[in-house]
Amino acid sequence: MQRGDTVAIVAPSGPPEAVLLGRGVERLEALGLKVTVGAHALDRQELGYLAGSDAARAADLQAAWCDPAVAAVFCCRGGYGAGRLLGLLDWDAMRAAAGRKVLLGSSDITALHNAFAIELGVPTLHGPMPACDLLAGESGPEPLTWESLQAALFGGVMTVPGDRALVPGRAEAVLAGGNLSLLASMCGTRWQPSFEGKIAFLEDVGEEPYRIDRMLTQLLQAGAFEGVRGIALGSWVDCGDPYPVLQDRLEPLGVPVLAGLPVGHGSPQMSVWLGSLGVIDTESCSLSGPLRDEEQAR
Structure with a gap:
């Protein structure tokens, strides 16, 4: 813009x-x-x-x-x-x-x-x-929310820090996803989510761990995670301790899982582009993107 x-x-x-x-x-x-x-x-x-x-x-x-x-x-x-x-x-x-x-x-x-x-x-x-x-x-x-939004709108390259790796590794792919409850609700519709060849981004608010389990299980059984390249986990505000269930449900996919990104319902709320190439790297514990044209060419 x-x-x-x-x-x-x-x-x-x-x-x-x-x-x-x-x-x-x-x-x-x-x-x-x-x-x-x-x-x-x-x-x-x-x-x-x-x-x-x-x-x-x-x-x-x-x-x-x-x-x-x-x-x-x-x-x-x-x-x-x-x-x-x-x-x-x-x-x-x-x-x-x-x-x-x-x-x-x-x-x-x-x-x-x-x-x-x-x-x-x-x-x-x-x-x-x-x-x-x-x-x-x-x-x-x-302040950080405002700074991140301006970078996203006016062409800055963004790096969003995480705070933990549930499964180590690096993945480069198009980022897709959003709120877990909404993604699960779209299963069985014309707009059913698919993360094939992509990095899945997930976050939610006010959901007990067993409900997170249920929604992840629904997406898994619907085939939404088939061919996923990596998983980026945002904020889980008022969700108790979601990490045991996130690890239990996502680790068997065998792809890198980066967690603790300030994206979703918490403060600050960093901006990320969905549908653009990004990178998750558990060594630097970060999500970066969108990649510029020359980086995509490499």
């Missing part, structure tokens, strides 16, 4: 708080970006966990993505609801408009990351959202 580009903010999942959304707009404008907000972003409906009707949320998302003046579509928050939109989007129109646009979001937006990869074949940005505390907090953005 460039300073002066237009960002459209939409609400495909839960309803944003107007104050946080306003602050998020101001922070993005301070980066030199032009910001528009979807017509239905502050809608409400009977199901209070959704930001307006499915049709309205899908219309905002599609209109923003298909607008040639928009360089990036930022999802304002997660929660729940993005998966309900997948059957309502005109994927042919979205595909025709894709170009080099950016989709940003995390948590529930994993449904869109996965569907965009399958339907559009474009990289998407897993990162902090403009109506959430890490960007829109009263005292300012969380």
Whole structure:
């Protein structure tokens, strides 16, 4: 992206708080970006966990993505609801408009990351959202989160530190994945995840270890991990101690597993590109990427 580009903010999942959304707009404008907000972003409906009707949320998302003046579509928050939109989007129109646009979001937006990869074949940005505390907090953005987002948006090469290796090794491949609960929920659908030939990125929040076990088992039995090259594990906020079950379920895959990356629901929340080449290296205990063209050529 460039300073002066237009960002459209939409609400495909839960309803944003107007104050946080306003602050998020101001922070993005301070980066030199032009910001528009979807017509239905502050809608409400009977199901209070959704930001307006499915049709309205899908219309905002599609209109923003298909607008040639928009360089990036930022999802304002997660929660729940993005998966309900997948059957309502005109994927042919979205595909025709894709170009080099950016989709940003995390948590529930994993449904869109996965569907965009399958339907559009474009990289998407897993990162902090403009109506959430890490960007829109009263005292300012969380510094490392803010720095990482700017590097991702404006072309920096990012290195994200982990804090442990569950299985040693190095893997270089396209990064894919996101929130474990969302990935498991897409099994058996048109948008079932596959990590074949990829590095799988996984994180979650508020899930007991046995539930993490259940979701990993579902993905394993669905064949999602067949041919995986490596696994990068992000934050597991309020998940007890997830590492015994993560080791138990993932070590038998026989690929490097790097853990403790500050990506997901914790603070700071580093930004990573999904659908772009990256490297996990347990010796340096880091995830780096996206690789530049000359590195990819090697």
